[in-house]
Amino acid sequence: MYLDLSHADVHSVDGRIFKITFTPDCMEHACRCLRQSDRVRKDACCQYGADVFVPERQAILRRATEIASVLKEDRRDPAGWFDDAEPEPDPDAPAGIILRTATADPDDETSGCVFLQHSGERGCGLHRAALVHGFEPAEIKPTVCRLYPVSFDQGRLGLSPDFNHYSCAGAEGPTVYRLMREAIGEIFGASLVQELDRLESRLGETRLRVLPTASGPQEDRLTSAD
Numbered sequence: 449m450y451l452d453l454s455h456a457d458v459h460s461v462d463g464r465i466f467k468i469t470f471t472p473d474c475m476e477h478a479c480r481c482l483r484q485s486d487r488v489r490k491d492a493c494c495q496y497g498a499d500v501f502v503p504e505r506q507a508i509l510r511r512a513t514e515i516a517s518v519l520k521e522d523r524r525d526p527a528g529w530f531d532d533a534e535p536e537p538d539p540d541a542p543a544g545i546i547l548r549t550a551t552a553d554p555d556d557e558t559s560g561c562v563f564l565q566h567s568g569e570r571g572c573g574l575h576r577a578a579l580v581h582g583f584e585p586a587e588i589k590p591t592v593c594r595l596y597p598v599s600f601d602q603g604r605l606g607l608s609p610d611f612n613h614y615s616c617a618g619a620e621g622p623t624v625y626r627l628m629r630e631a632i633g634e635i636f637g638a639s640l641v642q643e644l645d646r647l648e649s650r651l652g653e654t655r656l657r658v659l660p661t662a663s664g665p666q667e668d669r670l671t672s673a674d
């Protein structure tokens with residue numbers, strides 16, 4: 449289902465991003481964990497924290513004062529914001545490693561990203577800090593979070609591995625591509641968006657349908673209709 453692209457960094461794209469819909473507004477969506485008995489959990493996709501590149505951590509720390517100002521009192525020390533214990537080696541990553549944001553409970557990897565621990569109702573504390581202090585969220589938000597539910601790995605743009613774990617996947621709304629088109633353009637540039645737009649309109653003429661599999665509706669796939 450991956451389609452070739454001519455872009456220098458993004459070599460292929462999963463065609464499902466042009467077809468599968470997604471909730472249009474996370475802040476209004478009652479997130480449910482489909483693989484945990486439909487448990488309601490706000491901001492469920494942030495429960496494990498997120499990958500962070502070294503320059504992204506530096507960008508976050510440059511805004512430490514603004515970020516700390518929106519976090520709960522016991523979360524304001526930047527020393528507790530990252531899990532540096534086991535950096536993942538990655539030759540393609542800046543500085544050759546990938547770090548993680550810390551989770552609220554270091555001993556519980558599902559306890560939620562530390563940046564959910566803020567004074568607002570819900571959502572990402574980094575995003576909130578940017579809005580409160582009048583700068584662009586993209587300055588400090590990790591790329592993986594800016595792209596979600598799209599993922600980028602080894603030159604391939606696709607759906608995040610946990611995409612269909614949550615109720616937002618397939619919810620009524622725009623397609624994943626339409627929702628994420630602006631973020632994709634900001635991260636990879638206008639030329640990629642132009643190419644993806646062309647692919648989108650080409651695929652629009654091909655009928656696609658969702659096929660259930662033995663593992664249930666969360667594993668639905670898009671395929672060309674006969």
Ligand code: SF4
Pocket residue numbers: 471473474475477479490491492493494596597614615616617
């Ligand atoms: S992406 Fe889905 S799980 Fe994550 S906050 Fe938005 S609606 Fe909730």
Ligand code: SF4
Pocket residue numbers: 493494497498549561562563564571572573574575590593
């Ligand atoms: S940095 Fe923000 S968007 Fe990313 S996992 Fe943490 S709370 Fe969620």
